[in-house]
Amino acid sequence: MRDETAHRPHERLARHLADDLAAVNALIRERMTSRHAPRIPEVTAHLIDAGGKRLRPMLTLASARLLGYRGEHHIRLAATVEFIHTATLLHDDVVDGSEKRRGRPTANLLWDNKSSVLVGDYLFARSFQLMTETGKLDVLRILSDAAATIAEGEVLQLTAAQNLSTDESVYLQVVRGKTAALFAAACEVGAVISEAGAAARSALHDYGDALGIAFQIADDLLDFSPEAKIGKNLGDDFRDRKLTLPLIKAIAAAEGEERAFWVRTIEQGRQQEGDLETALALMERHGSLEATRAEALAWAGRAKAALAALPDDPIREMLSDMAEYVVARCT
């Protein structure tokens, strides 16, 4: 059921939060400058201007607004979350040796790996300055924990790559690190500054966590979907020998010759013409893509269920629709 209206919840939320989002963009622009090193805003602007959906800052804004927040800290925290995200993108592209991001050449390609590493560090530091300005220790704990989980997940992904014994629990841990931790933190800090109770706080955390997992599973599934490939090539993860959920499921079901195929292509990395087609056929044979799709939908369902504890409000509806939106891309 490829839903042609699937993009709408996201855009509706952006419209609903338009003033806040404009303030976030202004703050990002103000804080990405550097008094001494013009290279910093150059590199940052390349990534920030390329757009991106500002999904994470919107989660912070939406969470705070949903709980009736009326101050200014949600703007700072939304910018914080976007800085952390941008920093991890810069470092990811170095780690992965990526050449394209959001349809444009990556910063590591346009400048160099050095600039990407150091500008990423600068944005991390800037994000900590911003969150400190809220004066809320709970916020600092949540976001520094998230930053540690992100880095841990990336290292885990690095060491799990090419390792055929990577199972679904390791995959989930990687996904929590690379995506869900920041989604969950982005939502939860919105609750914290709103002085919301423990129930609302944990509901928003759980929503962000499940949304992030659904989002990442959908993204990993999309890598094997011939339709709707934007900015990336079909099977990039297979070529990079990244063990995402569809591959893990197919490998778990493999025996004999199939197993030998995975050992050669993933573990030993000796790939040749036609291997991607074979991999796709094997995933098809074992229903790996279908099972992965079902998991993405299940996580989207959990995200929606978590919202039940929160006030009935148009924003809650949009967050609920957002959970459908992130998996609609692959269904």
Next chain:
Amino acid sequence: MRDETAHRPHERLARHLADDLAAVNALIRERMTSRHAPRIPEVTAHLIDAGGKRLRPMLTLASARLLGYRGEHHIRLAATVEFIHTATLLHDDVVDGSEKRRGRPTANLLWDNKSSVLVGDYLFARSFQLMTETGKLDVLRILSDAAATIAEGEVLQLTAAQNLSTDESVYLQVVRGKTAALFAAACEVGAVISEAGAAARSALHDYGDALGIAFQIADDLLDFSPEAKIGKNLGDDFRDRKLTLPLIKAIAAAEGEERAFWVRTIEQGRQQEGDLETALALMERHGSLEATRAEALAWAGRAKAALAALPDDPIREMLSDMAEYVVARCT
């Protein structure tokens, strides 16, 4: 006056703070672990176990003790400062493509650049978790400001490299970033947790700032000192076309053929056999090494002068001697 007892103040301070330092080392070991990614403690231990002088954590411990602090936060902050330092070393070695650090192969060589980038990120995040545990917003401001200054200084160094118009003010900014910012913050946070007044706080900040600058100028000078080269090769900075103070001074004095020599070797990077010797001779001719030495000594003097506002105590003596110690290596 190469002082054979120059190592003593540093060791005296380490002995004086032995219990605190042991607690810091235990905390570092506890917090460098990762529940999910064993690669993280492996890489971290490689660097932490190689020793290093623990200069920065000692500054935090000494500052707190000098001001009569009796709590436990100084241990956390000393570990924080060492984590930030270790993270920057990991990233520096990637940026510089270094192969040796503290006499051992670098992590980027033993593992890979990816691990160094991501483990560095993890340690940054861990450092923010640790400082948040102190519950002191002033501490968080000082250390997140320092982290931003460090990254900014590194980017500035990157863009200033090979640029013959780099002057002494840019150099000072780079040095503040790569060394003095963390020294100053390490000292100042010791004062903050001790609930010291503004005078003691600013005295310790100024001491750390001047000590860091003296330390770095001495380090850069040492790169051109044939004696006492440990772990590095004579003229590494010249070969890397890094514009440190001795080179900046020699280039500022250069005209005609000399200027052409610097354009070829630094700006264009076309170095050949014998160039280092020529560079050394030019620096000698213009008194660049002597003038650099004088600046290191002047900053050491400023560091000592800043201590006047602090309580008369054996620790203050050791900090004063430390300022002499860091420049004694190159005098």
